[in-house]
Amino acid sequence: MVTTPTExxxxxxxxxxxxxxxxxxxxxxxxxFVLPAVLFLAVFLVYPxxxxxxxxxxxxxxxxxxxxxxAFVGLKNYQEIFQDPLTRLAALNTLTFTVASLFFxxxxxxxxxxxxxxxxxxxxxxxxxxxxxxxxxxxxxGTVFKxxxxxxxxxxxxxxxLIGLSSAPLFWTADQGLALTSTVIANIWLGIPFxxxxxxxxxxxxxxxxxxxxxxxxxxxxSRFFRITLPLIxxxxxxxxxxxxxxxxxxxxxxxxMTQGGPLNSSQVVSTAAxxxxxxxxxxxxxxxxxxxxxxxxxxxxxLYLRSIGREGTA
Amino acid sequence: xxxxxxxxxxxxxxxxxAGLLFLFLVPLFWMVSTALKPTSDIYADPPKLIxxxxxxxxxxxxxxxxxxxxxxxxxxxxxxxxxxxxLSLAVPCAYGLAHLRIRGKAFLLGLSLGxxxxxxxxxxxxxxxxxxxxxxxxxxxxxxxxDTAVSLPFAxxxxxxxxxxxxxxxxxxxxxxxxxxxxxxxxxxLPLVVPGxxxxxxxxxxxxWGDLLMALTLTTDDSMKPVTAGLFSFIGNxxxxxxxxxxxxxxxxxxxxxxxxxxxxxxxxxxxxxAVKQ
Numbered sequence: 312m313v314t315t316p317t318e319x320x321x322x323x324x325x326x327x328x329x330x331x332x333x334x335x336x337x338x339x340x341x342x343x344f345v346l347p348a349v350l351f352l353a354v355f356l357v358y359p360x361x362x363x364x365x366x367x368x369x370x371x372x373x374x375x376x377x378x379x380x381x382a383f384v385g386l387k388n389y390q391e392i393f394q395d396p397l398t399r400l401a402a403l404n405t406l407t408f409t410v411a412s413l414f415f416x417x418x419x420x421x422x423x424x425x426x427x428x429x430x431x432x433x434x435x436x437x438x439x440x441x442x443x444x445x446x447x448x449x450x451x452x453g454t455v456f457k458x459x460x461x462x463x464x465x466x467x468x469x470x471x472x473l474i475g476l477s478s479a480p481l482f483w484t485a486d487q488g489l490a491l492t493s494t495v496i497a498n499i500w501l502g503i504p505f506x507x508x509x510x511x512x513x514x515x516x517x518x519x520x521x522x523x524x525x526x527x528x529x530x531x532x533x534s535r536f537f538r539i540t541l542p543l544i545x546x547x548x549x550x551x552x553x554x555x556x557x558x559x560x561x562x563x564x565x566x567x568x569m570t571q572g573g574p575l576n577s578s579q580v581v582s583t584a585a586x587x588x589x590x591x592x593x594x595x596x597x598x599x600x601x602x603x604x605x606x607x608x609x610x611x612x613x614x615l616y617l618r619s620i621g622r623e624g625t626a
Numbered sequence: 627x628x629x630x631x632x633x634x635x636x637x638x639x640x641x642x643x644a645g646l647l648f649l650f651l652v653p654l655f656w657m658v659s660t661a662l663k664p665t666s667d668i669y670a671d672p673p674k675l676i677x678x679x680x681x682x683x684x685x686x687x688x689x690x691x692x693x694x695x696x697x698x699x700x701x702x703x704x705x706x707x708x709x710x711x712x713l714s715l716a717v718p719c720a721y722g723l724a725h726l727r728i729r730g731k732a733f734l735l736g737l738s739l740g741x742x743x744x745x746x747x748x749x750x751x752x753x754x755x756x757x758x759x760x761x762x763x764x765x766x767x768x769x770x771x772x773d774t775a776v777s778l779p780f781a782x783x784x785x786x787x788x789x790x791x792x793x794x795x796x797x798x799x800x801x802x803x804x805x806x807x808x809x810x811x812x813x814x815x816l817p818l819v820v821p822g823x824x825x826x827x828x829x830x831x832x833x834x835w836g837d838l839l840m841a842l843t844l845t846t847d848d849s850m851k852p853v854t855a856g857l858f859s860f861i862g863n864x865x866x867x868x869x870x871x872x873x874x875x876x877x878x879x880x881x882x883x884x885x886x887x888x889x890x891x892x893x894x895x896x897x898x899x900x901a902v903k904q
Contacts, residue, residue, distance in 0.1 A: 340807060341726040345734065348719035348778065355775035356741055359752035366751070426643060431636025437643045439890050441650060446886035446893075448836030450854045451875045454861055455657045458868050464669045466656055500653065508894055561745045564838045568858065582745050589751050590843070602748045609743040617739065 360606075366599035388596035389604075392588075397576055398601060401584035404491055408498070408566075408580055409559045415499045416555060417548070420506035425536065427507075428514045438511065445504035453568030456497035460484050460569075490570045490578040498565055502558070506551060513547030514540065553616040557609055581605045657879075661685075661872040668868050684873050694874065696849055697856035700766075701835055701878070704852050707770040708834035709827050712777045717823060720785035721811055725794055735786070738779040746776050750843045757844060764847040772840040777830045784829065788822025789815070825892040832882050853878045 367388050369381040392398040427438040444452070459466050462482035471477040483493040517540065525535050541548075563582040566572065572579035572587060579587065581601060589598030632638065660668060664681035667674050688694055722728055723735055749772065757768045792815055800810045816823075841855040851859075857878060860871045886893055 338727065341722060341728055344718040344722035344726060344811070345728060348715040348782065349734065351715050351774070351778060352737065352741075355753070355771060356744075356749065356779070357737075359749045359756075359775070360744065362752035362755075363748050423646065426639065426646075429636060429639055431639035431643070433640050434636075434643065437640075437647050439894065440647055442886060442890060442893060443654060443883060444650065446832065446882040447654065447879045448832075448838075448854060448882065450836065450838045450857060451657070451879050452653065454857060454871060454875050455653045457861065458660065458866075458872065459653060459656060461868075464671070464673065464868075466652070466673060469671075469673055500650070503650065557743045561743070563745065563747060568838070568861070582747055585745075585747055589747075595751065595755075598747075598751060602745060602751075606744055606748060609745075610740070613740055613743045617736075 363599045364603060366595050367603050369596060371595045384596070388600040392597050392600050395597075397579060397584055397587070400576055401579045401581050401601075404578065405560060405580040407491065408495055408562070409556060411495045412498045412502060412559050413552060413555050415495075416502040416506050417510075417552065419499070420503050420510050423503070423507050424510040424514050425540070427511055438507070441504045441507055443504075444500065449501065449564045450568050452501055453497060453565045456493070456500070457484055457569045460493045484570050485574055487574055487577040490574060494566050494569050494578055497569060498559065498562060501565060502555060505558075506555065509547065509551045509554075510544070513544040513551075516547075517543050550616060553612055556612055557616070560605065560609060560612075654879075657872050658876055660869055661876045663869050665867065665869055681869075684869050688870065688873050688877065693848065694853075694856065697851060697853040698878075700850060701852040701854070703766055704769045704773065704837075705831050705834035707766060708773040708777060709830045711770055711774045712781050712830045713823065713827055715774070716778055716781035716785055716826065717816075718811070720782050721789050721815060723782070724786050724789035725792075725797060725815070735783075738782045741779040742783065746839050749775050750839055753840075754843050764845050764850045766850075768844045769837075769840055769850075769852070770834075772844055773834045773837050776837070776840070777833045780833075781826045781830055784826050785819070785822055788819045788825075792818045821892055824889065825895070828885055828889055828893060831885065835878075835882060 368383060368385060370384045370387070371381055423438075423441070427434055460468075460483035462468065462480050462485065465483070467483065468477070468480050471481070481489060483489045521539055522535055525539060530538065560580075561582060562580070563586065566578060566580060566583050567586070570578040572583040576584075582605070585598040585601045585605070587598075588594045588601060659675065659677055661684070662677040662680035662682075663674065664683070667677065667681075719734075723731055753768075753772050753775070754763070757763050757772075762768045796818075797810050797815055800814045801807065805814065836854060837852070838854040838858060841852045842858065845851050845855060853874070857871070857874050860866060860874060
C-alpha cells in the first residue's frame, strides 16, 4: 500500500510550543493536494496489482471467484505456464516482435529526424503531420492494417504484385508464417510518430555550429552523423529505446485487432497470451502468473530507464 | 542559377519529405478511400485508388443506425468522464509533487512512473472480478474508473514538469501577502499551467476515447459498448464489409484528429517533456 503519511504525528506528540505545532498542522494541509490521487492509485492500481500477485498463487475458476472459495497452490500456476507451449511461443514472439519493431522504428525515425532537422519549405508542417498516425486509436490502425494486408483485395498484395515481388496473393494475417510479420510492420508504423518526436527533440539540442565547424574541417555527412550526432544523443536514444521497449512489450490492442494471436497461436505475444488464458480459458491463475513475470521484466527495464533519465539530468 | 536556388532553399528536401510523408499516410488515406467506395468497388482488381464517385450510402446508413449513435454517446461519456476524473486528481497531485514539502514524494513519483510500465491487462482482470462482484460491469462508472486508473499516473508524470516551471517564489510571495494555500493554488499557480493541463487533458481524452481493452473486458452489453468495442465487433467475423468498417473507423478517428490538429504544438511538447523531463 501507499505509505504517504497524511499528517505529521511526531510533531504533535513531541509537545513543542503551540505556534510550532500549528505551523506543522498547517503543513499537513499540503497533503490534501495529493491525498485524493494517492487513495485512487491505492484502490485502482496498487490493489489490482497485488490482487494479481495473489491470483497467481491460487487455483481459481470463474465459479470460484463468485463464491470466494480458493485454494492456495504455491507455484503450480507458474510451473504450468512454463510447461505450456503457448507461453514459450508467446515469449519468443514477444522477443521477435519487440526487437524487430524497435530496430526499424529507431532506424526509420532517426533518418526522418535527421531529414527534418534541415530547414526547408514546409518542413515544420510535414513533420507534425506524422503525428496523425499517433492520434488515431490503435484499434483503428490495427483495423486498417488488417484491411491493407487482406489476402484477396489488400493494397499490400497489390503493391507487391505491381513491383513484381510476389504474384500469388499472401494471406498475411491468416497465414501462420506471416501473421506475426504483419503485426510487426503495423507496429513499426505505429511507433514512428512517437520516436520521431523524441529523436527530433534530441537532435535540436545539438548546436548547429558543431556541424558547421565539422563541415569546414571537411567531414562528410556520414561521418558527421556517426562522430557528432550519434554520440551526443546517445542518452536520449537510450531512453527512447527503453521507453519503446516498454510500450512494445505491453502492446495488446494492435495484435488483438489484427490477429487475436492467431492463426493457431502463431502471433501470440505475452499480453495476448495472458488475455487468452484469462478470458478465453478462464485460467485466471495462469494469466496472472504470466503477467507478473512480464511486469517483473518490465520493472527491470523501467529501473534502467529511470537511471538513464537521471544520468541525462546530471550530464 | 535557378537550379542553384532550388537546392539552396531546400526544395529538393521538400519533395523528398512530401514523398515520405505520403508513404507514411497511405494507411489513413486508404481508410478514407475505402470508406467512400460502393461495395462493388472494394474488391475491384486492380484496386481503385481514389473513389472518383464517392458513395455516401454507407455513411447515411451508419449515421442513421441507433446502435452506432449509442456507441458514440457511450464513448463521449466515457472519454469526457475519464478526462474530468483524471485531471481533478492529477492536477492537485502534480502541484503537490512539484511545489510542496511532502514526505513520500519520491515514492509517489516512482509509483506513478513505475506504473506506466504495467500492462493494462494487469489491472483489467482484477477490476473485472471486483466490478463483477459489485455488480457494476456494463456501467459508465466502471469504464471511467478503469480508464482513469490507466491514465492517472501518466497525467501526473506529464503535469509535474509544467508545475515545476512555475517559480516557487511566486507562490511563496502570494502566501506572504495573505493568500491561503488553496487560493494560491487556484488563482496564482493554476492559470500559469493551463497549457500543460490542456496537454494532459488531450492525452487523457485520447486514451479514454481509444481504449479497447477495458471496453472488451468490462462491457458485454451492446448498449454500453463504446465505439472501439463496436468497431471490434464489426471485424470479428471473417466476412467484414470493409467500406462499412472503414467508415466507422474514419468516424471514430475524427475527434482525435481534430483535437490533434487544433493543439498539435501542445501535443508534441507534452510527449517529449513527459518522456525526458523528470
